Amino acid sequence: MQVPAHFEYRRATDVDHAVALLGRFGPEARVVAGGHSLIPMMKLRLAQPELLVDINELTELSGVRLHNGPDGPELRIGALTRHAELLDCALVGEHAAMLHDAERVIADPVVRNRGTVGGSICQADPSEDLSGAFTALRAVAVIRGADGERTVPVREFFHGPYETAVGPAEVLVELRVPVRAGSGSSYLKVDRRAGDWAVAAAGAVLNLQNGRVTAAGLGLTAVGAPGFGAPDAEEYLLGRSTDAGTFAEAGRIAARACRPVADQRGPVDYKLHLAAELTARALTAAAARAADR
Amino acid sequence: MQIRVSVNAAERVHEVEARLLLVHLLRDELGLTGTHWGCDTSNCGACTVWLDEVPVKSCTVLAVMADGHRVRTVEGLEGPGGLDQIQQSFIECHGLQCGFCTPGILMTARWLLDRVPDPTEQEIRETISGQVCRCTGYENIVRSVRHAAESEQAGWSDAEQAGRSEAGQSAWSEQARTGQSGWAAS
Numbered sequence: 001m002q003v004p005a006h007f008e009y010r011r012a013t014d015v016d017h018a019v020a021l022l023g024r025f026g027p028e029a030r031v032v033a034g035g036h037s038l039i040p041m042m043k044l045r046l047a048q049p050e051l052l053v054d055i056n057e058l059t060e061l062s063g064v065r066l067h068n069g070p071d072g073p074e075l076r077i078g079a080l081t082r083h084a085e086l087l088d089c090a091l092v093g094e095h096a097a098m099l100h101d102a103e104r105v106i107a108d109p110v111v112r113n114r115g116t117v118g119g120s121i122c123q124a125d126p127s128e129d130l131s132g133a134f135t136a137l138r139a140v141a142v143i144r145g146a147d148g149e150r151t152v153p154v155r156e157f158f159h160g161p162y163e164t165a166v167g168p169a170e171v172l173v174e175l176r177v178p179v180r181a182g183s184g185s186s187y188l189k190v191d192r193r194a195g196d197w198a199v200a201a202a203g204a205v206l207n208l209q210n211g212r213v214t215a216a217g218l219g220l221t222a223v224g225a226p227g228f229g230a231p232d233a234e235e236y237l238l239g240r241s242t243d244a245g246t247f248a249e250a251g252r253i254a255a256r257a258c259r260p261v262a263d264q265r266g267p268v269d270y271k272l273h274l275a276a277e278l279t280a281r282a283l284t285a286a287a288a289r290a291a292d293r
Numbered sequence: 294m295q296i297r298v299s300v301n302a303a304e305r306v307h308e309v310e311a312r313l314l315l316v317h318l319l320r321d322e323l324g325l326t327g328t329h330w331g332c333d334t335s336n337c338g339a340c341t342v343w344l345d346e347v348p349v350k351s352c353t354v355l356a357v358m359a360d361g362h363r364v365r366t367v368e369g370l371e372g373p374g375g376l377d378q379i380q381q382s383f384i385e386c387h388g389l390q391c392g393f394c395t396p397g398i399l400m401t402a403r404w405l406l407d408r409v410p411d412p413t414e415q416e417i418r419e420t421i422s423g424q425v426c427r428c429t430g431y432e433n434i435v436r437s438v439r440h441a442a443e444s445e446q447a448g449w450s451d452a453e454q455a456g457r458s459e460a461g462q463s464a465w466s467e468q469a470r471t472g473q474s475g476w477a478a479s
Contacts, residue, residue, distance in 0.1 A: 001330075001333070003314070004312045005312070006310075009311035011357075011360075035354065035355070039314075039353045039354075039355070040353060052311070054357075056358060107335075107423065108422045109419065109420050109422065109423060110349060110424075111335055111423055114350070194422035195336050
């Protein structure tokens, strides 16, 4: 029987209360929402927080809405939104289909009922799917602390494995995904079975005008891409046409920046092959979706 | 700390440590051993119960998180009139062998049928993809869920079975519909 070590438990009544609790208890306090990353780590003593701040009652952090911001429309996804809610959300399917692709292959339906979007991002596991997806989508994270809210582009959010821009007395409250006309996106993953981490995965978003790429976003998961990104491949794509050769070359460029590790999910060369191939296929699917819009 | 949880529509008040997991509250403290405890890592799904209206893996939920909420376990499937149709179908289609995974799969399958009354084989397989069974190869499990769907779709021509269904569902449905915590129901 695996049981976590002793800890104190407090249920936050609103975000400010959560921030105050975190500030009072210092760096040994952790936020818990779905708990599907943190609680198994606590059972294994890989994490031993002294205080858990439960934010499950903070309904203000739940749900998805379309918002007209100063830079155009954006999807605002509350950090407490469950994976199952994101998968069921029609707005997400319409404006960021990649997130539906990713959610379909995250864990399994029962885990998706409980795990949250914000928890996945804050876990910052190098194999976590939404980290790659939000990187490709150029999402912005909204973080609240005692001094108010601040925004951090997701591309500056991940400071390393299991390390993020969220400070010890801060709470991630929202992710904002820009919505652009004429864009299409896709996320593809190779895994061994339901619930396992990815062997490799890639997400792509494309904006097209007259058959040429006007903007590109790429995100790679589980293959040691720095910050889940592939900026050289994105730059290569700009202005090019959407043919198979272009996408294959973008995949090769993306894979060149990856530094996967060999493990039970596969050797390095296989993972590099997948990084290139999945990038090319995700771009192909994203281009097809962009053309349909 | 003291928690109040509605378990199978009955109020339970219990003193727990913060680190107690929901699966152990159910099994060790409340004696509801129908919920099985398997891999301990949210993978196998044997510990699946409903928290409010949705199945969750209770080895990864703290008991304190259920404070003020409703839990439904496999013991809560059967009504005064007899087994739920999903349980009956698992018997009729040999959907279990050793039975270890069965309670979790029954809870997940009941949830599927409540949302999708006529699921395809693919939908069934995807929904139970977080439930590990080492005996059956899943074939008879999928058949059992289909059989339950067909029986319920057929409109319960058998009066006795209709009685079973209503009895099995009524307490929980009423609770879910009204959003009440079920204290009064106990």
